[in-house]
Amino acid sequence: MIVTVVIVHVTWRKGYDSLEKRYVVGKVDRIIPAWGQDPKVEFSFTIYGNKHSELSPRSIYHPKKGQLYIVEVPIKDIKKSKILLDFPISDPIDSPWEGWEKIPEFIIEYNQ
Helix, strand or coil, rough: HHHHHHHHHHHHHHHCCCEEEEEEEEEEEEEEECCCCCCEEEEEECCEEEEEEEECCCCCCCCCCEEEEEEEEEEECCHHHHHEEEECCCCCCCCCCCCEEECCCHHHHHHC
């Protein structure tokens, strides 16, 4: 059973890592409790002029409603977008219409 879970995770991760991604600013809309599991973060972001709302695991972080973070957006599968809770943004920043090709250096430096 554990071996199957590991194989599925590795296969999913390899597929996800191969997707072309963009990076945009997203906002935490709410934290959804999941009894017996890790709470989920509902977040929203805009790319190519379209607003999207997705869910990601909260993990070890404790984001609050309204906080801003970088969102990693797979271009061909936007539903797989992830909020990067290790990249908070203190002030509102406008991301380009099509997103950034990589996380901007000033955001990386701010979070080190």
